[in-house]
Amino acid sequence: MAASSLSALLKKSTLDDHEQLLAASNKALKASSTDSEAQLVKVVALLKLDRYEEAVQFIQGAGDSFQKEVQLEYAYALYKTGQLEEAATLAAKSQRPGAQHVEAQARYRLEDALRTSDLYKRIRSQSSDSEDYDLRVNQGAIDAQAQWLGVADPRTISRPSREDLEAFETTYNAACGSIARGELAQAEILLKRAKGLCKHSEDLSETQKQDELLPITVQQIYVLLSLGKTADAESLVKEISIENASDLSTRKIGQNNILLASSMDNPFAAHKAFNSVKEVPQDDRLFSYQSIPLESNKAALDLQSFKYDGIISSTSKIISKHPAPTLSTPVVLASQFNASAHAKDSTGREAIKKILPELKKRPSDVGLVITLAQLYVLVGDNTSAVELVQTFFQNLEKSGAGNGQDIRFHPVLTSLYISLLRTRGxxxxxxxxxxxxxxxxxxxxxxxxxxxxxxxxxxxxxxxxxxxxxxxxxxxxxxxxxxxxxxxxxxxxxxxxxxxxxxxxxxxxxxxxxxxxxxxxxxxxxxxxGIPQSSNALAIAQLTRTKKRGAADGTSSKPKRVRKSKLPKDFDATKKVDPERWLPLKDRSYYRPPKGKKKGKRGGDDKTQGGVVNEDLNIDAKPSAGVVTSGTGGGGGGNKKKKGKGKK
Missing domain, CATH: 1.25.40 (Serine Threonine Protein Phosphatase 5, Tetratricopeptide repeat)
Known part of the structure; x- marks a missing residue:
């Protein structure tokens, strides 16, 4: 009876009658809990109503046979509740149409970019023309993700075609790919284009446009900040309201970028604003290349707010969960912030002194070694930095750990060591x-x-x-x-x-x-x-050539004007100036000592340095042998006798 009434209701219902369908299926299941048709209707109705948690619980309680029957629906419900590994595994077993789409979406959220790309290539080869646009949008997102994760060679990624730049979704994905490759100027242009296409789209309502424009603008702020265009980024902040974001992940990233653009001076106010957004739920979790920078920014704000004990506690938990040595980015960052928290507000040698005890506890901690090496370099002690890395490498070689050799010769650590060796030649x-x-x-x-x-x-x-x-x-x-x-x-x-x-x-x-x-x-x-020279050497050579050429031509630059206060009172510009006027009188070439006991003055007042030349004296005569012409300038009191000791 219940089954026939449900079938009758299904015939009369429309696609929007999900609440009625759910109520009818629940009524049928009360009469017969094993009614497979009623079970299926209930699952579909719950999915249509976005009640994914209830759908998962109902399927899990309906038994193994029913789970196999609704494998695709079960995989989709798991995907929507953030259980991505289970969703991908279950969808891969299903042969029903659409199962590959669910697996691809789950793999994308799991950041398995290569597997996701293979799935979409297979889907596109089997799809109709009507699905091509949606698949191109998804493929563009996957290509950008693969480049962000560093698992794809940018040379193998096809650049956006003219057709891709005619819609805002594909243009936005192309901009994300440019950001991943570090082509920020190109990304700025593409984001502006995506924004314009979205604003003038005829397929979206005003509400939908605002929802789509928000992530584009948030991405724009990031690009402008990276390009150093702070003023442009600040003006964009005024255009958006992150409270209107439909998902918490966009709201979290938006709040972070707004804080960076606003340059808030008060670290406590910045800390409060950053943490004002709720934690992102599991079903909307961020990608690693989003979450890692956000966690770093959070830890940096904690440091500025003097929350040292809290950082030490939280980072120690992360470090303890992963056996050393490891190059996992979250663990390395946790080690570095842990070291910063132990150093507190000290720098230089004092910071090194506070962090070294932690190295004795964790000698194989990669993040700790990198932090100390950097501190040694900052204080100019490159030798200690080299010895630190050498000791770390020796410990890795002796440990015989499974991944020890891979870490020992990892490109990051090898580059660090080579850079340190290069500083020492x-x-x-x-x-x-x-x-x-x-x-x-x-x-x-x-x-x-x-x-x-x-x-x-x-x-x-x-x-x-x-x-x-x-x-x-x-x-x-x-x-x-x-x-x-x-x-x-x-x-x-x-x-x-x-x-x-x-x-x-x-x-x-x-x-x-x-x-x-x-x-x-x-x-x-x-x-x-000839041999290339530095710009400084060329400038000096040019200046020298200019001076020599001026001397050879008999020309010279404008003579330096002498202040009247520096000239003698009896200075006469019409008379020839004595070239030896700065020498003591007895050291001048024309000086002749007085004869006999009479020590009268010769030359009148010419004994004073800088005086006018007596025309009767032969100042052009060559100095006689033994006369010093380059003695240090003694004053007029050079011949004064010193008073005897004790005499006043």
């Missing part, structure tokens, strides 16, 4: 470190391409045959991974140049010819210019 150690890192990564299926390339180039600079051979092996490995990369091909050709030339002839021919590379170089001009 230890070129041979740099080459040795790169060679050791290359030897480790050559055995891996997913080597660090940038590190191997740097090692190969460094080894090519050596005159040692073993180093050249090692470089050849490195570029062979890279060539397997990047067969079309010209830099890799060039390294391969250079490392095999002393061998069989025929074997590398094809690769060498694929490289840009030398004549093309030097086409715009003026060889004659280079020869005339």
């Amino acid at each position: 230890q070129k041979s150690q740099i080459k040795q470190e790169l060679a050791k890192a290359a030897a480790h990564w050559r055995t891996k299926s997913d080597p660090a391409v940038g590190l191997l390339t740097a090692a190969g180039v460094s080894l090519l600079e050596s005159q040692n045959e073993e180093d050249i051979k090692a470089a050849g092996e490195i570029f062979e490995k890279l060539r397997e991974q990047l067969p079309e990369d010209k830099a890799t091909i060039a390294g391969y050709v250079a490392s095999h140049a002393h061998g069989d030339s025929e074997a590398i002839k094809v690769d060498a021919d694929n490289l840009t010819p030398t004549s093309e590379l030097i086409r715009n170089i003026d060889v004659d001009a280079l020869e005339k210019t």
